[in-house]
Amino acid sequence: MEVSPGTCVVVGGGPAGMIASLLLARAGVEVTVLEKHRDFLRDFRGDTVHASTLTLLDELGLGEQFARLPARYLVQAGVDLDAGHVEIADLRRLPGAHQHIALVPQWDFLELVAAACRAEPTHRLLMGAEVVDVLGSARGVHGVRYRHNGTEQELAADLVVACDGRTSAVRTSVGRRAREFGVPIDVLWFRLPRHDDDPIRGLGRLTRGAMVVLIDRGDYFQLGYLIKKGTDADLRAAGLEAFRDRLVEALPWLADRVEALDSMEDVKLLSVQISRLRRWWAPGLLFIGDAAHAMSPVGGVGINLAVQDAVAAARRIGPRLASRRLRTLDLAAVQARRWLPTAITQFGQRLAHRYIVGGGPLGRGRTESVPPALRLLQRFPRLRGVPAYAVAIGLLPEHAPAWGRRSETPEATSLGDRLAPDLRS
Ligand SMILES: Cc1cc2nc3c(=O)[nH]c(=O)nc-3n(C[C@H](O)[C@H](O)[C@H](O)COP(=O)(O)OP(=O)(O)OC[C@H]3O[C@@H](n4cnc5c(N)ncnc54)[C@H](O)[C@@H]3O)c2cc1C
Structure with missing residues (x-):
């Protein structure tokens, strides 16, 4: 007698x-994904697709479509300190087919995977x-x-697989509370126009009182401006002009475009968390990704970890x-x-948080000298392969099981085409 396949709801x-x-x-x-939004168009989820995820996409038969x-491709990563520019990671030293991190708006990445799901x-x-x-x-x-x-x-x-992020409703429903690790920073998230000749060499700027991360999205920068947790209200009370001045103080070449911020409404507060569930499972239920362990944006590794969890989970539970x-x-x-x-x-x-609010830019602000660990990386460039590996590949990278691999998949169609049948159901 043929057994009907098992069923799974993926939340998120x-x-x-x-x-x-x-x-x-x-x-x-038989899997159903329930996603609370009607599209993938949200811009606060990060843009990084790491080398290990790129390898996974190749294994899934999606590498060419992704390419x-x-x-934008990141092959080296550095920051501008008051002491000058320092290189931190050199991705050209990575093993494997991808010696870079791709910066792709997350909605494009998710739409690509959604197209493969439809097949x-x-x-x-x-x-x-x-x-x-x-x-x-x-x-x-x-x-x-x-x-x-x-x-x-x-x-x-x-089985229910809870992938509903750091404010997981499933977690609340079953009365699970994640262990919180105190985080001393939050991020202000906003956009400013980008010009091709902008004098930016790295990922951002660390100076006394400010740490700014700039993500190149073609004709604009997505900026993350780090603040001490709990100081957002004061900063907003000081007003837009004061915030523009702070930005220009950290990055003077932004002076010609800070006017593009019309009001503090354009500046979103993203609360940073690090938390972890003690137990990621119950009979009939599994938590993965941020629902099991919320990640800070530091290092831009949260997406990669979420993807690695997904592969490990599917490999173990799929056939069973x-x-x-x-x-x-x-x-x-x-x-x-x-x-x-x-x-x-x-x-x-x-x-990293401890450095930022301790000896770093939001603390004692010793940014005129290069921290010892970074000095080592300047002296021995080969060592820059270590942070590159930690961020771009990560610990224990996961690979698609043989049954999940494909050599090619149908072309992506527009999001509208793909969603219509599901929304009608
Ligand atoms: C400011 C900031 C910047 C970041 N930048 C980066 C970066 O550059 N690179 C990086 O790797 N990581 C970054 N991270 C971390 C990264 O965003 C997360 O680690 C990653 O998105 C986790 O993926 P996930 O699939 O587990 O959860 P999410 O990406 O949070 O996805 C959860 C999904 O579940 C849906 N959902 C939620 N509740 C429900 C519900 N009740 N029913 C149905 N659906 C629901 C949501 O709409 C969402 O689509 C950043 C984090 C922050 C806070």
């Missing part, structure tokens, strides 16, 4: 959810569907309740779920595999 269509769902569908699982997206007959993507509760409890979950087009509906499944042989032990095994790379990466981010 971010990097973790889309990659996990693609692989689960390729394993033969056609409008992208899988057991995959369904439902946009504008917000999960509000789980069916069951922390002792056992067997589906979700979600709101779609103004009505609440239930969807039963053998497809043949309805999934055990709770398999869910625990996913956490066992991904816990250490996550914990070490978060520890590194916490050290």
Whole structure:
């Protein structure tokens, strides 16, 4: 007698959810992704697609399509200190086919993966569907309740994979609280026009009282201006002109364009968190990505970790779920595999925070001298391969299982074409 395949609900269509769902569908699982937004167009999710994710895209048969997206490539990373420019990471020293990080708006990356999902007959993507509760409890979950087009509906499944980010509704539904590691910084996020002859060599600027990260998005920069946690209200009270002055003080060449900020409404506060669940699973439920461990933007590694979690999870549970042989032990095994790379990466981010508000720009502000670790990297350029590896590949990179690999996939169509059938369902 033929056994019908296992079913899975993936909550959240971010990097973790889309990659996990693609692989689960390729394993033969009946998978439904519920994403609360109607599109992928949000600009605060980061733009980095790391070397290990690029390798994964090759394995998934999506490398050529990805290469056609409008992208910028980062091959070296440095920052401008008051003491001058320092190079930190040299990605040309990486092993493998990709010696760079691609900077691609995340919506393009997610749309590409969504197109590949559509080619899988057991995959369904439902946009504008917000999960509000789980069916069951922390002792056992067997589906979700979600709101779609103004009505609440239930969807039963053998497994719920919660990929709903750092404010995970699924986590709340089952009464799980993540352990918070205090974070002393927040980020102000906004755009300014970019010119081809801008005198920027690295990723940003560290000076006494300010740390600014600039992401090149073609005709504009996406800027992240770091502030001490809790100081946003004071900064806003001081007004737009004072904020423009602070920017120009840190980066004088921005003087000709800070007027493009019309009001402090253009400047969004993004609260930075580092947190981690003690247990990433319960019977019928698995947390991955930021839902299991919220990442700071430091190093731009959160997307990569979320993707690596997704691959590890799908590889372990895909075939078992497809043949309805999934055990709770398999869910625990996913956490066992991904816990250490996550914990070490978060520890590194916490050290970086400590520097930023301690001896660094938002603390004692010793930016006129180069910190000892960076001096070492200037003296021995080969060592720049170490931070390059840590960021662009990461600890324990994951690879697509043989059953999930493809040599080519159908061409991407427009997002409208891809979403219409799902939205009609
Ligand atoms: C300011 C800032 C900048 C960052 N920059 C970078 C960077 O440059 N590079 C990098 O690698 N990382 C960066 N990060 C970290 C990165 O954004 C996260 O680590 C990464 O997005 C996690 O992926 P995810 O799929 O787990 O979760 P998310 O990307 O958060 O995706 C969660 C998805 O779930 C959906 N969702 C949420 N709730 C529900 C619900 N109830 N029902 C249905 N759907 C739901 C959301 O709409 C979303 O699409 C940054 C973080 C911050 C705060």
